[in-house]
Amino acid sequence: DPFAGDPPRHPALRVNSLKPFNAEPPPELLTQSFLTPNELFFTRNHLPVPSVEPGSYRLRVEGPGGRGLSLSLAELRQRFPKHEVTATLQCAGNRRSEMSRVRPVKGLAWDIGAISTARWGGARLRDVLLAAGLGDKTGEDGEWHVCFEGLDVDASGTPYGASIPLKRALSADAEVLLAYEMNGQELPRDHGFPVRVLVPGVVGARSVKWLRSVVVSPSESPSHWQQNDYKGFCPSVDWDSVDFSSAPAIQELPVQSAITEPRPGAAVPAGEITVKGYAWSGGGREVVRVDVSLDGGRSWRVAELGPRPARGRGWAWALWELRAPVAAGTRLDIVCKAVDSSYNVQPDSVAPIWNLRGVLSNAWHRVPVTVTR
Numbered sequence: 001d002p003f004a005g006d007p008p009r010h011p012a013l014r015v016n017s018l019k020p021f022n023a024e025p026p027p028e029l030l031t032q033s034f035l036t037p038n039e040l041f042f043t044r045n046h047l048p049v050p051s052v053e054p055g056s057y058r059l060r061v062e063g064p065g066g067r068g069l070s071l072s073l074a075e076l077r078q079r080f081p082k083h084e085v086t087a088t089l090q091c092a093g094n095r096r097s098e099m100s101r102v103r104p105v106k107g108l109a110w111d112i113g114a115i116s117t118a119r120w121g122g123a124r125l126r127d128v129l130l131a132a133g134l135g136d137k138t139g140e141d142g143e144w145h146v147c148f149e150g151l152d153v154d155a156s157g158t159p160y161g162a163s164i165p166l167k168r169a170l171s172a173d174a175e176v177l178l179a180y181e182m183n184g185q186e187l188p189r190d191h192g193f194p195v196r197v198l199v200p201g202v203v204g205a206r207s208v209k210w211l212r213s214v215v216v217s218p219s220e221s222p223s224h225w226q227q228n229d230y231k232g233f234c235p236s237v238d239w240d241s242v243d244f245s246s247a248p249a250i251q252e253l254p255v256q257s258a259i260t261e262p263r264p265g266a267a268v269p270a271g272e273i274t275v276k277g278y279a280w281s282g283g284g285r286e287v288v289r290v291d292v293s294l295d296g297g298r299s300w301r302v303a304e305l306g307p308r309p310a311r312g313r314g315w316a317w318a319l320w321e322l323r324a325p326v327a328a329g330t331r332l333d334i335v336c337k338a339v340d341s342s343y344n345v346q347p348d349s350v351a352p353i354w355n356l357r358g359v360l361s362n363a364w365h366r367v368p369v370t371v372t373r
C-alpha cells in the first residue's frame with residue numbers, strides 16, 4: 001500500500017477520498033477563526049505523502065546556462081530572510097458538488113471547505129532566484145515560467161508539478177514563498193513538510209508541496225496538472241470535444257464567497273438569525289463588500305466584514321456576519337455574494353459557468369432554512 005506511510009489526521013475532517021487523502025473542515029469550524037488551525041486546514045493530495053528526512057533534504061534550483069543552486073533546509077532558513085504572509089489557499093474544485101447538481105462533472109465532490117487560511121513563513125522565492133543568478137529573464141523573449149516539482153510521485157515515478165509565470169515569482173509585491181512554516185509551526189506532513197511553494201492569490205494547485213525542484217524555463221510545467229487539468233471551458237465542451245491546449249492554466253482565481261452558518265435545510269429559532277461565511281478573491285484583490293439576501297435575492301443587506309488586509313495585499317479571506325430579525329414559520333432562502341476591489345462579482349447561477357472538470361465554481365451561494373416557532 002503506497003499510502004501506508006501517510007500521517008494521522010484530525011477526526012473532524014470530512015474525507016472526500018482516503019487514498020490519496022482529500023478532506024475539508026466542516027463549514028462551522030471553517031469560520032470559527034480567521035487562521036485555520038493546521039490540523040483542520042483542508043488537504044488536497046494527488047499522491048501518497050512522501051516521507052522526507054529533513055537532515056538530508058535538498059532543494060534544487062536551476063535555470064538556463066547551467067546556473068543554479070542546491071540548498072539544504074538549514075541553508076534555506078539561514079541564507080534568506082524569513083518573510084511572513086497571511087494567505088488563503090483555495091482549490092480550483094472548491095464547491096464542485098454544487099456544479100455536479102447541475103450536471104455530473106469529473107472530480108472530488110468538494111463542498112464549501114476546500115479553502116483555508118494560514119500565516120505562512122519562509123524564504124521569498126524572489127530572493128532564492130536572485131541568489132541563483134536567475135533574476136534576468138523578465139520581459140525578455142516572451143513570458144518565462146518557474147516550474148516546481150514535488151517529492152510525491154505516481155506509480156510510474158512521475159512527480160506532481162506545476163508552474164507560475166517568472167514575472168510573478170520575481171515580483172516583490174507578489175510575495176511568493178518557499179514556505180517552511182505554517183501558523184508558526186513547521187509545515188505538517190500533509191501540507192508539504194519540509195518546504196512548499198505558497199503562491200498568494202493563485203489557485204492552490206500551483207503551491208507545490210514537498211518541493212524538490214525549482215526550474216526557470218521558457219515554457220510552462222509539462223506536468224499533467226499544468227497542461228491537462230485545472231483549466232476552464234465553455235459549458236457545452238464535453239470529454240469528446242475538450243482540447244486542453246486551447247485554454248490557459250488557471251492562475252489567479254475569481255471572487256468567491258460562501259455561507260458557513262446556518263447549514264442548508266436547518267431549522268433556526270425565530271427571533272434573530274446570525275448568518276456567517278467567508279469571502280475571498282484572487283490576485284490580491286481584497287473583498288470590499290458582501291451582500292446577503294434572506295429572500296432568494298429579491299432584497300439585500302450588507303454583511304459586516306471582519307478584519308481585512310491592506311489594499312493590494314488582499315491575500316487572505318474576509319470572514320463576515322449578518323444578524324437579522326426573522327419571523328416564526330417562515331422559509332428563508334439565504335444567499336450571499338461578494339464584491340472584490342475591482343468590482344468583480346459572482347455569477348448568480350451555476351449552469352452558465354458549468355464546466356466538465358467542475359472548477360471555478362463561484363456562483364451565489366444559496367442556503368434554504370426554515371424558521372421554527
Ligand code: MTE
Nearest residue numbers: 042043044046091150160204205207208209
Ligand atoms: N503539491 C504536491 N506536491 N502534490 C499535490 O498533490 N496538490 C495541489 C497543491 N500542491 C498538490 C500539491 C493542490 S490541487 C492544492 S489545492 C493544494 O496543494 C492544497 O494544499 P493543502 O493540501 O496544503 O491544502
Ligand code: MO
Nearest residue numbers: 091092204205
Ligand atoms: Mo486543488
